Amino acid sequence: MSFLTALHDRIDDSINPIVVKELRQAVQGKFITGILILFLFFQIGTLTFSMIDKAAVSNFDLGRETFIFLMAFVLVASTLAVPVYTGYRFAGERTEIESDLLFITTITPRAIIRGKFLSAMALAMLFYSASMPFMTITYFFRGIDLFSIFALVVFSLVAVCLNVGICIFIACLPLNFALRVVVGLMALIPLLWVFFGSIALTTEFLKMGIGSRIFSSAFWEDFAPGIVLIVFALGLLYVLSVAAISPAPTNRALGIRRYITIFWVLSLGLMFDHTIRSTSASILEIWILFITVLLAGTIPAAVSERTCCGSRVARTIPKGALGRRLAFLFYSGSAGGIAWAVGMILLTQIVPHILLEITGLRALVPTGWSLERERETVLTLSMYVLGYSLLAGFIRRIFFGDRVPVAFTWIMVALVAGIGGALPPILGFVLFGSDDNVWLLGNPFLTFQSSSWRESCLSFSAIFCLVALLLNFRWLKDQWTSFIPLEEQTVQTAETGQAAEVAQASQATQASQIPQTSQATQAAPDSSPLPK
Amino acid sequence: MKLEVLHLKRYYGSTKALDDVSFDINSGEIVGFVGPNGAGKTTTMRILATLDEPSSGDALLEGVSLLEHPERARAVIGYVPDSLPVHRDITVHEYLDFFARAYGVRCIRRESLIQSLEEFTNLVGIREKMLAELSKGMKQRVSLARALIHDPQILLMDEPAAGLDPRARIELRELVKVLAGRGKGILISSHILTELAEICDGALIIEQGRLLRSGSLGEITASEKNWRSYVIRVLDKAQNLSQELLLMRNIQTARLVGQDVEVDIAGDDLVCANLLVELVGKGYQIIEFRPRLSNLESVFMHVTKGEVQ
Numbered sequence: 033m034s035f036l037t038a039l040h041d042r043i044d045d046s047i048n049p050i051v052v053k054e055l056r057q058a059v060q061g062k063f064i065t066g067i068l069i070l071f072l073f074f075q076i077g078t079l080t081f082s083m084i085d086k087a088a089v090s091n092f093d094l095g096r097e098t099f100i101f102l103m104a105f106v107l108v109a110s111t112l113a114v115p116v117y118t119g120y121r122f123a124g125e126r127t128e129i130e131s132d133l134l135f136i137t138t139i140t141p142r143a144i145i146r147g148k149f150l151s152a153m154a155l156a157m158l159f160y161s162a163s164m165p166f167m168t169i170t171y172f173f174r175g176i177d178l179f180s181i182f183a184l185v186v187f188s189l190v191a192v193c194l195n196v197g198i199c200i201f202i203a204c205l206p207l208n209f210a211l212r213v214v215v216g217l218m219a220l221i222p223l224l225w226v227f228f229g230s231i232a233l234t235t236e237f238l239k240m241g242i243g244s245r246i247f248s249s250a251f252w253e254d255f256a257p258g259i260v261l262i263v264f265a266l267g268l269l270y271v272l273s274v275a276a277i278s279p280a281p282t283n284r285a286l287g288i289r290r291y292i293t294i295f296w297v298l299s300l301g302l303m304f305d306h307t308i309r310s311t312s313a314s315i316l317e318i319w320i321l322f323i324t325v326l327l328a329g330t331i332p333a334a335v336s337e338r339t340c341c342g343s344r345v346a347r348t349i350p351k352g353a354l355g356r357r358l359a360f361l362f363y364s365g366s367a368g369g370i371a372w373a374v375g376m377i378l379l380t381q382i383v384p385h386i387l388l389e390i391t392g393l394r395a396l397v398p399t400g401w402s403l404e405r406e407r408e409t410v411l412t413l414s415m416y417v418l419g420y421s422l423l424a425g426f427i428r429r430i431f432f433g434d435r436v437p438v439a440f441t442w443i444m445v446a447l448v449a450g451i452g453g454a455l456p457p458i459l460g461f462v463l464f465g466s467d468d469n470v471w472l473l474g475n476p477f478l479t480f481q482s483s484s485w486r487e488s489c490l491s492f493s494a495i496f497c498l499v500a501l502l503l504n505f506r507w508l509k510d511q512w513t514s515f516i517p518l519e520e521q522t523v524q525t526a527e528t529g530q531a532a533e534v535a536q537a538s539q540a541t542q543a544s545q546i547p548q549t550s551q552a553t554q555a556a557p558d559s560s561p562l563p564k
Numbered sequence: 565m566k567l568e569v570l571h572l573k574r575y576y577g578s579t580k581a582l583d584d585v586s587f588d589i590n591s592g593e594i595v596g597f598v599g600p601n602g603a604g605k606t607t608t609m610r611i612l613a614t615l616d617e618p619s620s621g622d623a624l625l626e627g628v629s630l631l632e633h634p635e636r637a638r639a640v641i642g643y644v645p646d647s648l649p650v651h652r653d654i655t656v657h658e659y660l661d662f663f664a665r666a667y668g669v670r671c672i673r674r675e676s677l678i679q680s681l682e683e684f685t686n687l688v689g690i691r692e693k694m695l696a697e698l699s700k701g702m703k704q705r706v707s708l709a710r711a712l713i714h715d716p717q718i719l720l721m722d723e724p725a726a727g728l729d730p731r732a733r734i735e736l737r738e739l740v741k742v743l744a745g746r747g748k749g750i751l752i753s754s755h756i757l758t759e760l761a762e763i764c765d766g767a768l769i770i771e772q773g774r775l776l777r778s779g780s781l782g783e784i785t786a787s788e789k790n791w792r793s794y795v796i797r798v799l800d801k802a803q804n805l806s807q808e809l810l811l812m813r814n815i816q817t818a819r820l821v822g823q824d825v826e827v828d829i830a831g832d833d834l835v836c837a838n839l840l841v842e843l844v845g846k847g848y849q850i851i852e853f854r855p856r857l858s859n860l861e862s863v864f865m866h867v868t869k870g871e872v873q
Contacts, residue, residue, distance in 0.1 A: 041671040049665035053654065060694075061653040125651065136613050136638050137666035281617040342617045343631050434577030 049139060050147020051154065057121070058155055067113050071159060074105050075166045082173060095173035096238050099181065102170065103234050106163045107188060110156040111195045111227045118152040119199030119219075123212055126203060126277070141278045145200060145270060152196040160185065180243035184234055190262055191230040195223050197269035204276035253306075257315060260302060264295050281342045285334075285364040289372055292330070293362075296323060296376065304387055313393075316384050317403040321410050323380045327373050328414035332442040334369025335425040339438070339511050341365060346518040360515050366425070366438075367511035370418070377414055381407075408486055409479050415493035416449070416476035422500035424448040429507065449476065565591045565626055565640065565717040567612070567749060572621035574607050574773070581607045582618065583773040589749040591717060594740060596760035597753035598864055599770035605753040606646065608770070609720045612751070613643040625718070642716030646723040648703040649695055649710070656698070656706055657682070657691040660713060667714040677713070685709040685739065701732025708739060719743060721752040725759065737763055761860040771868045784863055791816075791866050792829045792836050796843070797852035805848055814839070826856055 058064045082098045091097075167185070171178050202219045205212070245251045252259075271291045275284040303319040341349075341363060349359050361372040388394050424444040428436050436444060453475035460471035472478060473492040478485045501508075567589045574582040582604045589595050597605050610616040612623055614634035623630040623637075630637040651659060660678045669677060682688045685705040690698065695706065704724060711719060721740070725733045733756070741763055744750055754760050760767065767784055769777040777784050798805055806825045809818035814835050816828040829836055840853050855862065 044671040047665075049662055052665060053651075053658070053662040056658050057651070057653040060655075121652075136615065136641070136643055137663065138635070138638065138668045139666040279615060344617055344634070347632060434579075437577075 048143055048147040048150060050144055051151045054118075054121075054148065054151030055154060058117075058151070063117055064114075064155060064158075067109055067117075068158065068162065071105060071109050072162060075102060075163055078102060078105070079166050079169060082170075091175075093175040095170040096175035098173055099167060099170040099176050099184075100231075100235060100238070102163060102167050103184065103188065104231055106159055106167075107191065107227055107230050109159040110188075110192045111230060112223060114152055114155045114159070114192070115195040115199035115223065118148060118155075118196060119203040119216070122148055122200060122203035123216075126206075141274045144277060145204075145273045148200050149193075149196055149270070152200070153192065156189075156192045156196070160189075176238065177243045179246070180238060180241070183242050183246050184237060187237070188230055188234065191226050193266055194262065194269075195226050197266050197273075198222055198226075201269045201273045201276070204273045206276065256302070256306065257318075260299055264299070267291055267295070281344050283341075283345045283348070283364050285337060285369060286362050288330075289362045289369070292326070293376070296380070299323075300383065300387075304384075304391075308391070308393065313388070314403075317407070320380055320384060321403065321406055324377055324407075324410045324414055327377045327380065328410075328417045330373045331370060331414075331417050331421045332424075332445040334373055335366055335421045335445065336439050336441040337364055337366045337369055339366050339507075340514055343518055343521075346516070346521055349515065349517040351517050351519075356515070356517075360512060363515075365511060365515065367508040368515070370421070370508070374418065377411075381411065405483070405486070408490060412479045412486060412490045412493050413476055415490075415497045416479075417445075419493060419496035419500045420449040420452060420476075421445045422497075422504045423452075425507070426500070426503050453477070565749060567718050567751075568624045569608070569612070570622050570624065572608065572611060572618045572623065574604070574611065574616070575619045580773045582611075582621075584621070585770070585773070585775045586621075587768050587775065587778045589718065589751055591747045591749050592744055593766065594744045594750045594752060594764045596757075596764035596767040596860070597751055597770065598755075598757060598760065598767060598860070599753075600868060603770045603868075604773040605770060606722055607773075609643070609722045609751070609753065612637075612718075612720055613641060614638055615643075639714065640717045642711035642714070642719045644704075644707050644711045644719070644721040644724050646726060648700060648707060652694075652696050654695050655692050656687055656695060659695050659706060660709055663710045663713050669713065681709045681712055684712075684742075686735070699732075700727050701729060701735070704728060704732065704736060705739075708736070712743075716748070718749045719751070721750065723753055723755070725754050725756055733759065757861045757864055764860075767860060769864055769867055776867045777863065781860065785860070790831060791862075792831065792833070793856040793862055793865070794827050794829060794836060795852065795854055795856045796825045796827060796850060797823060798825070799849040799851060801848065805843070808846070812839070812842070824852075 078098060078101045082094060085091075085094075164185070167181055168178070170176055171181060198219060202212075202215055205215060207215060268288075268291065271287045275288050278284050299319060303316050307313050307316045345363060349363070350356050360368045361375065362368070421441075424447070425441055427448060428438075428441050428444050456474045457467070457471040460466045460468065469488070473488060476489065476493070479489045480486075569585060569587050572582050572585040573580070585604070585608060587595075597608070599605050607616065611618050612630065614630055614637050617631060625637055625640060628636055649659065654662070657678065660681065661674065664674045664678055682691050685708055687702075687705055687709060690702060693702075695703070698706065708721075708724070711721075724740075725736055728736065737759060740750060740752065744763075752760065752764070761781065764781060766780045767777070768775060769784070796805065802820055802823055802825055806818045806820040809815050809825065809827055814829055814831045816830050818825055818827045829839060840850070843850060
C-alpha cells in the first residue's frame with residue numbers, strides 16, 4: 033500500500049499543473065460536456081442510419097462511407113471545437129496579471145504551453161476514444177479494413193495537433209480584445225483549411241487503400257517533405273507561443289532563432305539526401321524558396337524588437353569574442369535579428385550550390401535551377417522587406433520616437449511599404465509630369481509582373497537595401513557595441529561614473545571660485561544609459 | 565530576512581517611472597507604500613516580484629541580488645496583485661491546488677498545506693465554490709492564500725483593499741497584522757491612508773517615481789512637524805472666520821467648506837493651540853477644533869502635489 037501511495041504521489045508530482053487545472057476546468061465547464069453529448073448523438077445516429085438502411089445490404093462500400101461520416105464528426109470536435117475552446121480559454125486567462133501570477137511560480141513558459149497543448153490533446157483523445165468503438169464497427173459493414181481505420185485515426189491526430197498549436201499561438205499574442213477577435217476570425221481560415229484538408233486526405237487515403245500501402249517506403253518518401261513541414265510548423269508554433277508569453281525582460285528571440293537554425297540544418301540535410309536519392313534537385317529548389325520566404329518574414333519582427341538587452345539577459349552574454357558574436361545573432365535584439373536573418377538568407381542561397389559542387393552533383397542543374405525565376409523573385413522580395421523594415425525603423429526613431437512603441441514597428445513597415453509603392457508614381461506625375469516606370473519601382477509586387485520588371489526590381493531593391501543599411505548603420509553599430517556582458521557593462525558604468533564625478537568635482541571647484549553661480553548645486557547629469 | 569532596495573530606476577522610453585528609489589523592509593515589519601496613481605508603486609512591486617527589471621539599481625534579499633537570482637527571490641517573495649483571479653470553472657480549492665503544484669509543493673504535504681491556508685484565510689466554507697461566483701472580498705482572500713502558498717518571507721500587496729467593503733477591509737487588515745506577527749515583512753500599497761496608518765510600522769511616500777519620504781511613521785510625521793491641517797467649526801460667522809484667518813500669522817490657507825473652515829497652519833502643536841486661544845479671545849464660538857487629516861494623510865497631502873507623468 034505504501035508503495036502504491038508513493039507511486040501515486042510520484043506520478044501526481046510529475047504531472048504538469050496546467051494539465052490538471054485545464055482538465056478540471058473542462059470537466060466542470062458546460063462546453064466540452066455539451067459537445068460530447070452532441071457528438072455521441074451524431075455518432076449513434078449515423079451508425080443507426082447505416083444499419084437500418086435497406087440499400088446497405090448490397091452496398092459493399094458502406095463501411096468506408098460510414099467511417100468517413102464518423103471521422104468527419106471526430107474532426108469537427110477535435111480540429112475545430114477543442115482547439116477553439118482551448119484558445120478561447122487561454123486568451124481569457126492571458127490578462128497580464130494572470131500570466132504574471134504564473135511567472136512568479138516555478139512554472140516555465142514552456143511548461144505552460146506544453147500543459148495547454150497536452151490538455152487540449154487529452155480532450156481530443158476523449159472524443160477519439162468515444163468514437164473508436166463506432167469506427168471499429170464500420171469494419172463489419174465492409175469496404176474498410178481495421179488497419180486503415182487505425183492508420184487514419186493516427187494521421188488525423190496530426191491535424192488536431194496543428195489546429196491546437198494554431199489556436200494556442202493566437203491566444204498567446206499580446207493583443208487587445210478587438211484585435212484578438214479579428215485575428216481569431218482570420219485564424220478560422222487555416223483551421224478550416226486543415227479540417228477540410230483532413231477530410232479530403234481521409235477520403236483519398238481510403239480510395240488508395242492506405243492499409244496496404246503504409247509499409248511501403250515509396251509511400252513515406254512521397255510524404256516525407258510534407259511530414260517535415262508539419263513537424264516544423266508544430267515546433268515553430270510551439271517556440272513562437274513560448275516567446276509570446278515569456279516576460280519582456282527574458283531572451284524571447286533565442287528559442288525561435290535557435291529552432292529555425294536547427295531546422296535549417298536538418299531540413300537542408302534531408303532535402304539534400306532526397307536530392308541525391310531521387311537525382312533531382314527540384315526539392316532543394318523548393319526548400320530554398322520556402323526558407324528564404326520564412327527568413328524574410330522574420331525581418332519585420334526583428335526591427336520590432338528591443339535595441340538593448342536588460343541586465344538579466346546581459347548576464348548570460350558570453351565573454352569570449354566568438355561566443356559574443358554568436359550570441360548577438362541569436363539573442364533578442366533588433367540588429368542581431370536583422371543580421372541573423374540576412375546571414376541565413378545568404379547561406380540559404382549559397383550553401384546548396386556549394387554542396388552540389390562538393391558532392392559532384394552539379395550535373396543535376398547543368399543549365400541553372402529550373403526555378404531560377406522564382407528564386408530571383410523571392411530574393412528580390414526579401415530585399416524589399418529588408419529595405420522597408422530598415423526604413424520604417426529609421427522613420428520611427430527619427431520622427432516618432434516614443435510615440436510609436438518599438439514593438440509596433442512592423443505595422444510601420446507595412447505602412448511604409450504601402451506608401452513606398454503608391455506615393456512615388458503620384459509624386460512623379462504631379463511634380464514632374466512624368467509617368468516613367470522608374471517611379472513604380474517602390475512597389476515590390478511588380479516583381480511578379482514580367483522578367484524585365486523582375487530585373488529592374490532586383491537592381492532597385494539592392495540599391496534600396498544598401499541605402500537603408502547606410503541610414504541605419506550607426507544604429508546597428510551602437511547595438512553591437514552595447515552588446516557586452518553585464519560585468520563589462522558594470523565596469524564601463526563605473527568608469528563613466530568616475531568620469532562624471534571628476535567632471536562634477538571640477539564644476540564644483542569652478543563654482544567655489546565664483547560663489548554667485550549656482551553650478552555647484554546642480555546635480556551631475558544622469559549618466560545611466562536611457563533605453564533607446 | 566531583509567529586503568534592501570537600492571537606487572531603483574525604471575524608464576519607459578523617456579518617462580522615468582522610478583527615479584532612484586531606495587528603502588528596506590525587515591521581517592515582521594509592515595511598510596505602507598503610498599502615492600498617487602501612476603506614482604510608481606506597481607512598477608516597484610513588479611520589479612521586486614521579478615516580473616519586471618529595473619533600468620538600473622538592484623534589490624537584495626539577504627544580500628542576494630533579485631536581478632541576478634530571480635528564482636531565489638520567487639521562493640521567498642509572495643505577490644498579491646491589484647486585480648483578482650479570473651479563472652472560470654474552477655473551485656477555490658482547485659485554484660489553490662493548482663498554484664501549490666505550480667510552486668512545486670509535493671503531493672505529500674500539498675493537501676494539508678492548502679487546508680491550513682484555507683483555515684487561516686477563512687476560506688473553508690467556500691472551498692468548493694466556483695472562483696467566478698465569489699465576491700471581491702472573498703477573491704481577495706483567495707488571492708492572499710495563493711500568495712502564501714509557498715510560505716514567503718516577504719509579502720508584496722498591491723492595493724489589496726481596493727473595492728472591498730468595510731467588513732472585508734477589516735478582515736484583511738487583521739490578516740495582515742497576523743502575518744506580520746508571524747515574522748513576514750510586508751510591503752502594502754493602498755489609497756486608504758487611515759487604515760495604513762493603523763497597521764503600518766513604516767511608510768514610503770512616492771510621487772512621479774521619486775521617493776519623497778521614507779522611514780517609520782513616527783519619523784515621517786515628525787519630519788512634518790511644522791505644518792498642520794485643521795477643521796474649525798463655529799456656531800456662526802464662519803465666513804468672517806475664514807476671511808480673518810487669512811490675515812493671521814502662520815496661516816497658509818483657509819477656506820470655507822459648508823459650515824466648517826479648513827485651515828492649513830504653518831507650525832507645530834503649540835502654534836495650533838495658540839491659534840485656538842486667539843480665536844476664542846476674538847469672540848468666535850468654537851464648537852469643534854480638530855485635525856483635518858490623520859498624520860499620514862496630512863504628511864501625504866503636504867509632500868505630494870498630485871502630479872502624474
